[in-house]
Amino acid sequence: MDQIAYLDIILRLTIWFLLTSDFSLANIIIGVSIAFLLPRSYTSSGALQDWLRVLWEIIVAIPQAYVEALQIMVRPHNEEEIVRERVKPRRTPGLVFLDIFLITFTPKTIVLKYHEQGWYEVHRVRRRKKR
Amino acid sequence: MIEFFSYSCIVIGIIFWFWGTLPLIGKRSVLFKLHSLSVADTLGSMSIVFGLLLKIPSEWPLLLLAIITLAIWNTVLGYVLAYCSSGGGEQ
DSSP states (O other), X not given: OOHHHHHHHHHHHHHHHHHHOOOOHHHHHHHHHHHHHSOOOOSOOOOHXXXXXXXXXXXXXXXXXXXXXXXXXXXXXXXXXXXXXXOOSSOOHHHHHHHHHXXXXXXXXXXXXXXXXXXXXXXXXXXXXXX | OHHHHHHHHHHHHHHHHHHHHGGGGSSSOHHHHHHHHIIIIXXXXXXXXXXXXXXXXXXXXXXXXXXXXXXXXXXXXXXXHHHHHTOSTTO
C-alpha cells in the first residue's frame, strides 16, 4: 500500500468520525472496516509531497479567499478577463481536481475548463482594464 | 467575548449573503455572477456556520463537517456551472 492510500483511509475515517462523533469500540470497528471495504481507484496517484503541498495550499487559501472577498466588496471589480494558466507537471487526475478546487475557491478566479494539453482556462475579475 | 465573536461571524456571513445575492438580478454575465455567488454562498455560509460553531461548541463534529462539505460542494458546483456556461468549446 503506498502513502496516498494512507491519506485516503485517513480521509474516510475523519469523515466517518465527524459524522458519527462516537469513539466506542463498535463504532471504531465499523468505521475502519467501511474505510477498507469502500472501493478505491487504482489509477496513478502522484507523489506524496505534491498532495501535502496542495492540502497545505488549501488551508492557506481560506484566509486568502476572505481577503479577496473583502477586496471585491470594497472596490468594485468590474472588468472580466479569461486567462490561461499552465498546469504544473506530473499532475494526476486527483491533483488536477484539487488544483481546480483551489483556483475556484477564491472569489476572484473561476476555472472554466481544463484542457488536457496542460492548460486551465481561468475566468478572473479585475478592477480596471490593462493599458 | 465568545458571544461577540460568534455574532459578528454570523452578521458578516449575512452581509456576504446579501452582497452576493443581489447582483443576481443585474445584467452582468453568468460568470461575473458566479464570482459574487462564491462570496455569498461559500464564504458567507462558512462564516455563519463558524459563528454557530463558536456558539455551540458541543456540536463541533457536525458543524465542522458542514463547513468542509459547504466548501467542497459550493466550489465544485461553481466550477460545473462555469464549465456548462462556456458553450461547446473547442471540440
